[in-house]
Amino acid sequence: MGKKIISEAVVKRLPKYYRAVKHLSEQNVEKISSKHLAELLGITASQVRQDFCNFGGFGQQGYGYDVEKLKSELATIIGLDEQYNVVIVGAGNIGRALGGYQGFEKYGFKVQAMFDTNPIVDNVNGIKVYNMSQFGEYVQTHKTDMAVIATPKAAAQSVADTIIANGIKSIWNFAPIDLRIPDDIAIENISMSESLLVLSYRAKIKNK
Amino acid sequence: MGKKIISEAVVKRLPKYYRAVKHLSEQNVEKISSKHLAELLGITASQVRQDFCNFGGFGQQGYGYDVEKLKSELATIIGLDEQYNVVIVGAGNIGRALGGYQGFEKYGFKVQAMFDTNPIVDNVNGIKVYNMSQFGEYVQTHKTDMAVIATPKAAAQSVADTIIANGIKSIWNFAPIDLRIPDDIAIENISMSESLLVLSYRAKIKNK
DNA sequence: GGGTAATTGTCAAAAAAATAACTTGACAAA
DNA sequence: TTTGTCAAGTTATTTTTTTGACAATTACCC
Numbered sequence: 001m002g003k004k005i006i007s008e009a010v011v012k013r014l015p016k017y018y019r020a021v022k023h024l025s026e027q028n029v030e031k032i033s034s035k036h037l038a039e040l041l042g043i044t045a046s047q048v049r050q051d052f053c054n055f056g057g058f059g060q061q062g063y064g065y066d067v068e069k070l071k072s073e074l075a076t077i078i079g080l081d082e083q084y085n086v087v088i089v090g091a092g093n094i095g096r097a098l099g100g101y102q103g104f105e106k107y108g109f110k111v112q113a114m115f116d117t118n119p120i121v122d123n124v125n126g127i128k129v130y131n132m133s134q135f136g137e138y139v140q141t142h143k144t145d146m147a148v149i150a151t152p153k154a155a156a157q158s159v160a161d162t163i164i165a166n167g168i169k170s171i172w173n174f175a176p177i178d179l180r181i182p183d184d185i186a187i188e189n190i191s192m193s194e195s196l197l198v199l200s201y202r203a204k205i206k207n208k
Numbered sequence: 209m210g211k212k213i214i215s216e217a218v219v220k221r222l223p224k225y226y227r228a229v230k231h232l233s234e235q236n237v238e239k240i241s242s243k244h245l246a247e248l249l250g251i252t253a254s255q256v257r258q259d260f261c262n263f264g265g266f267g268q269q270g271y272g273y274d275v276e277k278l279k280s281e282l283a284t285i286i287g288l289d290e291q292y293n294v295v296i297v298g299a300g301n302i303g304r305a306l307g308g309y310q311g312f313e314k315y316g317f318k319v320q321a322m323f324d325t326n327p328i329v330d331n332v333n334g335i336k337v338y339n340m341s342q343f344g345e346y347v348q349t350h351k352t353d354m355a356v357i358a359t360p361k362a363a364a365q366s367v368a369d370t371i372i373a374n375g376i377k378s379i380w381n382f383a384p385i386d387l388r389i390p391d392d393i394a395i396e397n398i399s400m401s402e403s404l405l406v407l408s409y410r411a412k413i414k415n416k
Numbered sequence: 417g418g419g420t421a422a423t424t425g426t427c428a429a430a431a432a433a434a435t436a437a438c439t440t441g442a443c444a445a446a
Numbered sequence: 447t448t449t450g451t452c453a454a455g456t457t458a459t460t461t462t463t464t465t466g467a468c469a470a471t472t473a474c475c476c
Contacts, residue, residue: 009433015405019384033453042386045453046435053455061454062442078405079412097305103384103401107408146411170411172404176227176311178250186414188407192398193311196380197223197286199396200315203354203378204287206394217463241423253423254465261425269424270472417476424471431464438457446449 010051016041017051018074024067033064084109084170085143089159090150091116091129094174098150099124112142117155139166146170153177218259224249225259226282232275241272292317292378293351297367298358299324299337302382306358307332320350325363347374354378361385 020040024032034052038045052058052065058073059065075081086109088095095114104111114129115138122129130138138144147163149156149171156175163171170186173179176193228248232240242256249256260266260273266281267273283289294317296303303322312319322337323346330337338346346352355371357364357379364383371379378394381387384401 007433011406011409012402014409015399015402016386018405019401035453044435046437047433049454050434050456057455059454060442061440062444062452064453077409079408080405082408082412084408084411093305093308097301100301101400103404107401107404109404146407169414170407172407184414186407186410188403188410190398190400190403191223192309193227193315194220194223195396195398196311196315196317197226197288198219199354199378199380199394200287200290200292201219201222201285202394202396203292204290206377206392215462243423252465254467255463257423257425258464265425267424268472269470270422270474272423420473420475422471422473424469426469427467429464429466431462433462434460436457436459438455440455441453443452444450446447 006054010054013041013043013051014074014078017048018071018078018080021067021071021074025071029067031064032067032070034059037065080107082108084145086111086146086148087135087139087144088114088127088148088150089116089132089135089163090114090148090152090155090174091119091121091124092150092152095148095150096121096124098148098174099127109146112144113138135162136166139168144168146172148172148174149179150174212262214262218262221249221251221259222282222286225256226279226286226288229275229279229282233279237275239272240275240278242267245273288315290316292353294319294354294356295343295347295352296322296335296356296358297324297340297343297371298322298356298360298363298382299327299329299332300358300360303356303358304329304332306356306382307335317354320352321346343370344374347376352376354380356380356382357387358382 020037034048035045038048055073055077058069086104088098088111091114099111099114111127114124114127115132115135116129117132119129119131145168147168149159151159153175156173156177157179160171160179160181164181164185169184171181173187173189176191179187181187228245242253246253246256263285266277294312296306296319299322307319307322319335322332322335323340323343324337325340327337327339353376355376357367359367361383364381364385365387368379368387368389372389372393377392379389381395381397384399387395389395
């Protein structure tokens with residue numbers, strides 16, 4: 001499959017483009033130029049054009065980008081045209097907050113179930129909480145595509161191993177650890193502690 | 209103040225260094241070479257040395273880096289030698305999860321209070337929830353250094369404005385929006401929706 | 417103590433990313 | 447038609463980041 005490798009930097013901007021374009025669409029804006037879009041995101045017009053060019057380009061010279069078309073192209077690129085079934089592992093603080101996270105539904109993800117080694121509630125926001133021992137059986141029979149790791153650090157690697165062993169290919173990891181995973185698994189980390197330390201660093205610098 | 213500007217790429221690695229070195233310290237490891245540390249983080253030894261060199265370098269040729277010294281240098285650089293008082297704005301799903309977030313305490317941050325425009329609970333994990341109308345008065349009298357924005361998108365900018373107007377210089381933002389803030393304010397965003405879309409993109413690519 | 421291996425700090429080269437410049441097609445108005 | 451303008455797509459340049467190389471320094475062994 002001869003697909004071009006898109007750099008990490010570009011990939012990280014895709015959601016920003018999508019968000020901005022979605023907003024424009026909701027405002028019934030019909031077209032947008034690279035210059036104007038760049039201003040909205042605080043980047044350069046050149047970068048916008050170069051980024052879109054990576055995916056073939058979907059604008060019209062002298063006119064700009066058609067907002068609806070751009071939105072649907074971006075959605076396809078990002079994969080929002082597909083339906084993902086998601087399970088959440090860990091029903092603690094973070095897991096429960098994620099059970100109520102609107103973003104899943106908004107972008108077409110369906111949260112099927114939650115798992116915990118020691119469930120103290122049997123239901124979060126209408127999502128049933130199962131014992132972790134039932135994980136394998138569940139995901140084998142429910143076409144699960146993606147798993148969220150919301151466990152403590154100590155459990156995260158073994159949970160990841162279990163997830164992968166059961167054929168799930170995408171992991172959203174909230175545990176503060178770099179998981180060891182095979183190349184064919186998609187992973188994305190939300191590292192709150194790292195973010196907090198970056199903020200701490202910036203705060204210190206600014207107050208100097 | 210003649211301080212060198214540290215690139216964003218380096219800053220983002222600082223927490224990773226700190227985490228790794230802290231772990232080594234807990235294992236009673238006494239010294240570490242750039243080579244070994246690099247292996248732990250999955251980067252090159254050269255980059256480790258280059259990064260540390262930005263801050264003056266604290267290793268010893270032929271020996272390596274003393275773990276305790278490195279840990280304390282990194283803590284100082286990151287600002288963990290200072291105490292921050294924190295308030296959380298927004299007592300919904302995310303705000304409540306953050307009220308129970310262990311990371312604050314672990315890194316020396318003190319959560320003083322929470323605020324909500326319409327508090328439905330008066331206490332989260334022992335943290336008192338105030339009405340947003342009391343925000344100004346509270347932070348003026350409690351030496352608050354940092355605010356967390358855990359409100360819906362629509363409220364985020366005006367909350368940010370209020371935070372800044374009351375003299376708080378650091379913002380940890382969980383709302384899915386790029387806030388407009390002055391240059392002298394430190395900000396760090398946790399963008400769950402962007403992260404989820406990046407994962408969606410990667411999942412789609414990997415399954416091609 | 418002297419020789420050898422290890423490892424830093426730093427500089428230079430290479431690679432990657434961002435920005436700027438250029439070329440071309442599309443459209444509107446004359 | 448023709449022409450001027452706009453803005454995308456593309457190529458070139460600059461800047462930033464990463465990697466590679468090496469002299470200088472130190473620990474350790476004999």
